[in-house]
């Protein structure tokens with residue numbers, strides 16, 4: 167198949183950047199989206215041009231590195247998958263595709279489609295952990311947990327930190343990410359001691375990083391490759407409000 | 416009190432202020448609607464109600480100050496949040512598809528500012544008599560202000576009735592998203608109640624819209640006239 171690609175090209179953080187149009191010819195419908203870009207890049211290199219920089223690692227939907235807007239939707243048109251899981255048969259011969267980086271003040275563009283997502287790491291450092299004592303390994307089944315709570319925790323823990331929620335949000339808010347990372351612990355007994363402190367610190371760090379605020383559009387939930395529910399945001403709102411009302415530091 | 420200021424400055428805290436003041440304003444809107452619907456019961460009932468309100472004295476002023484406070488906080492915080500949101504995405508996408516947001520959710524600020532302009536007009540129109548100074552001179556047999564006559568004459572003008580109806584459509588849009596959103600902001604949501612909470616905003620907004628616009632429409636159709644209500 168033959169496609170027209172409009173791709174964001176930006177030499178570095180300080181370059182203003184622009185959309186550049188390329189044609190991608192003889193693309194196999196069985197290729198993944200990233201393989202299609204690999205082919206385009208090979209052709210660019212043959213012509214002595216700079217290949218398009220994009221983030222990727224596992225190429226099987228688990229690492230969260232791949233990150234691009236495809237036709238105005240993070241990770242492309244299908245729900246519940248990452249860019250690396252998109253196949254070219256999803257598109258039609260002759261289609262024009264718009265490929266852009268995540269757009270957010272907190273995610274500055276490093277080059278082309280690659281953005282700096284270090285803000286997420288700093289939010290995790292601020293509180294996205296549990297403290298455990300070292301010593302003998304505890305018995306895995308010693309602490310009772312209900313199935314419902316275990317399921318909710320696991321659903322939240324599916325977050326791969328790709329940033330699609332921020333990219334999709336009209337306010338570039340990181341609430342779905344922060345909520346998932348806080349509630350994976352808030353649903354478990356091991357997460358209780360630091361629960362309110364965690365909510366407070368992570369949200370305060372999120373604010374500091376320059377993300378926007380959630381106005382409940384729920385674009386994040388629709389864009390999330392792991393289909394994480396905005397129910398987690400409800401819980402984060404509640405825990406954060408409670409942390410402040412009760413003076414948790 | 417330091418923590419209150421800090422909390423209100425945080426993103427979730429500021430949103431909680433918008434949600435709580437929004438809830439208070441919704442309470443006012445509903446009470447105002449129930450009061451206004453007494454127009455259908457005729458001049459006596461309505462003027463009694465209006466006179467009753469005016470006779471509250473200091474209580475009336477307390478309520479007005481409370482409302483003003485809520486309005487200022489609501490608008491102030493909402494505008495601050497919106498400007499932070501604009502700053503969070505200075506470069507927009509060349510192509511962006513909405514998958515879950517709605518026209519209502521995306522036009523909260525526009526709808527809000529329209530509402531503010533409407534409220535100013537509404538106060539100038541019926542409370543201050545700026546549009547027609549005659550309005551405040553109408554008197555009932557008891558010597559009270561004839562609010563019934565003022566309202567009916569006001570809505571007999573088709574452009575005025577149209578303006579009020581349009582403003583109520585704006586209010587309905589604002590509340591259609593806002594009321595459902597309020598629960599989520601305050602952390603009051605649960606998968607079991609999610610469909611209910613999603614629906615409550617549009618449902619309440621529709622009821623409020625129909626309630627309010629019934630009045631100018633009834634006046635225009637002559638169902639409510641200077642001679643009496645329906």
Ligand code: HEM
Nearest residue numbers: 381434437440441493523524527528531593594596597600
């Ligand atoms: C009768 C008057 C009003 C009522 C009943 C009302 C009610 C509400 C409610 C219930 C919310 C939802 C809060 C939430 O999402 O948690 C809201 C949000 C909002 N209101 Fe109002 N409002 C009124 C007037 C205004 C005015 C005059 C403005 C602005 C000039 C305004 C601007 C906003 C904005 C921008 C939001 C969205 C806040 C956000 O989600 O970030 N509102 N309003």
Ligand code: FES
Nearest residue numbers: 223225230232250
């Ligand atoms: S490259 Fe790992 S999720 Fe796409």
